[in-house]
Amino acid sequence: MMQFKLARPIRPVDAVAHALRRSILSGEAKAGSFLPPERELAEALKVSRLTLRAALARLEAEGLVQPKQGEGVLVLHITMGANLSILPYLVDETAEPDPSLIRSFLELRRAVAVEALALAAARISKRSLRKIESLVELQLNECSDEEYGERDLAISRALLEASENVAMLLLLNSVEAAYRARPDLMHALGADRTRSRAGYALMLHILRTKDAAMAREKVPPLLEAIDEEALKALRRAKLNSVSKTIGRRRR
Incomplete structure (x- = not known):
């Protein structure tokens, strides 16, 4: 049974x-x-x-x-x-998901981000651009991992709203729920803030110049590098957690 x-x-x-x-x-x-x-x-x-x-x-x-x-x-x-x-349950931090699931989730995130940026580049209004610029400006300030992660989600939502693609916005709801089910992943994605902020700068340039082709060419490798750093941060956090557990057991 x-x-x-x-x-x-x-x-x-x-x-x-x-x-x-x-x-x-x-x-x-x-x-x-x-x-x-x-x-x-x-x-x-x-x-x-x-x-x-x-x-x-x-x-x-x-x-x-x-x-x-x-x-x-x-x-x-x-x-x-x-x-x-079920996406939030697949990556729930209370479980031990297959690493391939985390990679699949990050691949989905990248694909949506790139296409949303390309669509937004062609469709964005001045008002939507100002909103994204304001959020990015706030993101350049020093803040906690939680604040950084929440603001990153806010930027993603503003970008998807600018893309005028309702289906992508609905998809974002599932992605957001998965992030909240796994806060360590959200924190890890902000581990390399230098590269992350470079991504914001590139995003703003693409939106201002309305260059959809650049979004599809330049953004994927940058996001992939950010995600690889996030996976390394997750592995380090896991090793630290295991080491602390072993240390407590030896006392």
Whole structure:
């Protein structure tokens, strides 16, 4: 029987959805298999069957499971059924995600940023440009990692608004949620502030000159370098955390 760990303190339906979702995303509940029968699952989770059904309905909406009449609840492969609403859970800092997931997330971030900048270069209004310029000016001041990360998100949102692409703005909502689920990643992305600020300067130049071609040519390598530095910062933080844990155990 699979073991499920409930997160507390949250509503029972949230706790059940979290436990089942984590089991699926970790691979404990394998794609193509069926979850245990409803009665058995409710007893294992110590919740009512009504609460369990509500949690399963949520996972079905996320594309993680599919009820099969007369068979049970089928676990779907995330790349076949899931949608972007699960992105924050994939990179949740309480779990140990596959490094390839973090890389995939960063690749998505780069692709959206480059295309949004190219679109904004062609469509941006004077008012939107002034807003972005003001945010970038604030970003040049000394501030905490948290403030820097939050302002970076604000700049990203202002840029996407300037691109006039609603679909990209909706995508940004999922990306923002993933950032907030993993604050260490958001902090790591601001680790190389010199290169990050160079990126802001390049962005403003592209917007002012309305050079979409430059966005697609010059920005990708810069963002890739920033992301590589972020991955190094994450690895350093992980090693420091492990060292501290070992040190406490030896005392």
